[in-house]
Amino acid sequence: MRDSRSPNHTSPVVVHLRPLASPLPMGFLGLAGGTFVVAALQLEWLPPVQGHAVAIVLLAFVFPLQSAAAVLGFLCRDDVAATGMAVLAGTWLSLGFIMLSSPPGSTSKAVGLLLLLTAFALWVPIAAAGAGKLVASLVLVVASLRFAATGVWELSGAQSWKHTAGAVGLVLTAVAVYASFALVLEDQRQRPVLPTWRRGKGAAVLTGDWQSQTEHVTGEAGVRRHL
Structure with a gap:
């Protein structure tokens, strides 16, 4: 990079990376908590009057975890994970406030x-992740199906869609918990313990050397001049 003080002088660029x-x-654990309590409400394991309690869970437990994951994801230079977590955090926050201010058991076309x-x-983020991070992509795919089914129920009021959304919510709970467990073990052992199905660049992050991990960092957002 050329030094602005002199048109003919160049100086090295030093980028500090914080692990x-x-x-x-x-x-993912925040997502599992949110989808599980909402699924319990949709499958009528909980009475409708518990809707306000579920809303508090979304606001006090799910939103803080997923919003923190989004911020840390950007700091880790993983815009795929950060974008997915940010979208989920905003959705749960909105859903929590709406449920808290609505009559129990009601639906909303806006929701x-x-x-x-x-x-x-x-x-x-699913398309951006591609086949590199299959376990994370799988969580987001099931989350997409879960929100789509719940959205159709909110628009139509059909009980069949409500129960379908609840069933998909339980599947999402299991997938999210598995993904969280597998990724924690992988980070602790620095190798896959449970299958995470990394491919290509997603697998190279565990095996590549320092040079290959950082050679493009000067062109990334937050380092380059413009986003």
């Missing part, structure tokens, strides 16, 4: 539209 723990396990948008928006 951070992966925020994905935290974000339905938001959830359908979330279902489509999650395909942005």
Whole structure:
């Protein structure tokens, strides 16, 4: 990079990298907690009057974990994970406030539209991740299906869609918990313990040398001049 003080003088660029723990396990456990309590409500394991309690869980437990995961994801230079966590955090925050201020058991077309948008928006990080991070992509795919089914129920009021959304929510709970556990073990052991199905660049992050991990850092957002 050329030094601005002299048109003919060049100086090396020093970029300081701060190691951070992966925020994905935290974000996925937050997702598991949110989808599980909402699924319990949709499958009528909980009475409708518990809707306000579920809303508090979304606001006090799910949103903080996923919003923190989003911020840390950007700091870790993983815009795929950060974008997915940010979309989920905003969705749960909105859903929590709406549930808290609505009559128990009611539906909302505004919520339905938001959830359908979330279902489509999650395909942005899914497409960006591709086959490199299959376990994370799988979580986001199931989350997309879960929000899509819930959105259709909110728009139509059909009980069959409500129960379908609850069933997909339970699947999402299991997938998110598995992904969190597998990624924590992988980070601790520095190798896959449970299958995470990394491919290509996703697998190279565990085996590549320092040079290969940082050779493109000067061109990344936060280092280059413009986003």
